[in-house]
Amino acid sequence: MNLKTYKKENNLIVVIKGEIDHHTAESVREKIDDDYFKYRCKNIVFDFKKVSLMDSSGIGMVIGRYKKVKFSGGKVIVAEANETVKKIFEMSGLNKIIDFYKDLETAICVLGGTN
Amino acid sequence: MNYENYVLSNFKAISTNESLARMIVSSFVSSTDIGLNDLLDIKTAVSEAVTNAIIHGYDEKNGEVSMLCALNDGILHIEITDYGKGISNIEKARTPLFTSKPELERSGMGFTVMEMLMDSLEVISEEGKGTKIILTKKISSNDED
Numbered sequence: 691m692n693l694k695t696y697k698k699e700n701n702l703i704v705v706i707k708g709e710i711d712h713h714t715a716e717s718v719r720e721k722i723d724d725d726y727f728k729y730r731c732k733n734i735v736f737d738f739k740k741v742s743l744m745d746s747s748g749i750g751m752v753i754g755r756y757k758k759v760k761f762s763g764g765k766v767i768v769a770e771a772n773e774t775v776k777k778i779f780e781m782s783g784l785n786k787i788i789d790f791y792k793d794l795e796t797a798i799c800v801l802g803g804t805n
Numbered sequence: 806m807n808y809e810n811y812v813l814s815n816f817k818a819i820s821t822n823e824s825l826a827r828m829i830v831s832s833f834v835s836s837t838d839i840g841l842n843d844l845l846d847i848k849t850a851v852s853e854a855v856t857n858a859i860i861h862g863y864d865e866k867n868g869e870v871s872m873l874c875a876l877n878d879g880i881l882h883i884e885i886t887d888y889g890k891g892i893s894n895i896e897k898a899r900t901p902l903f904t905s906k907p908e909l910e911r912s913g914m915g916f917t918v919m920e921m922l923m924d925s926l927e928v929i930s931e932e933g934k935g936t937k938i939i940l941t942k943k944i945s946s947n948d949e950d
């Protein structure tokens with residue numbers, strides 16, 4: 691698993707490549723929580739384009755981030771998730787609290803209005 | 806064992822071995838003409854069961870996980886066993902969103918995911934003795950969904 695983050699407007703963009711399981715979800719969580727405060731972000735946007743596999747540890751990790759950002763009125767968005775990953779999210783009903791977008795640009799655009 | 810083919814592996818209950826277990830099952834079924842989506846479903850289910858053995862069965866302490874992958878009549882049969890603390894109430898454990906470890910950001914969706922991705926899921930457990938998860942899936946060639 692490979693992880694990169696950067697700030698765009700007031701969003702923390704999190705680019706994950708590879709497999710999200712219990713082992714890798716822990717390092718993802720730590721880095722996001724650090725960077726979210728360090729860069730003073732409001733929302734978190736996940737770029738899942740290169741995520742090849744995700745088990746339910748990924749659900750827990752995304753819900754955990756949602757709980758953190760909602761205190762500052764922020765949102766969590768997942769962009770570019772493949773069908774299999776989306777299926778895992780849908781089982782948990784997570785798609786009711788987190789928005790899914792096909793591409794990253796749309797996701798960032800949609801958040802543009804939430805300052 | 807009376808299977809057309811099988812592989813039995815034992816490994817230490819540490820989180821780095823979650824990806825190892827996925828690779829083992831993936832290599833094992835590669836002798837069939839399994840489709841990519843089915844393969845991904847199987848790897849994800851194995852990931853769930855092995856993770857549970859490590860974090861719940863052994864509470865992330867010393868232990869060993871055993872995984873049997875077997876093929877018979879086009880059916881993949883997987884057994885994942887730990888010799889840890891066991892499950893006192895299996896029905897409750899299998900309920901969607903139930904987790905005994907919310908502080909670890911678990912979602913409580915592991916059993917649900919296994920059930921949805923595989924054809925069958927059986928849980929055999931005894932408190933203080935351990936847990937065995939039995940998963941099966943029919944191997945159909947080259948799915949397109």
Ligand SMILES: Nc1ncnc2c1ncn2[C@@H]1O[C@H](COP(=O)(O)OP(=O)(O)O)[C@@H](O)[C@H]1O
Binds near residue numbers: 746911912917936
């Ligand atoms: N191998 C195991 N040994 C002991 N308890 C287990 C085992 N597998 C699952 N459990 C129990 O079942 C619950 C539900 O498991 P699961 O659906 O995978 O959710 P999660 O792993 O997110 O907690 C766990 O929280 C745990 O209490």
Ligand SMILES: [Mg+2]
Binds near residue numbers: 856857915916
């Ligand atoms: Mg689990």
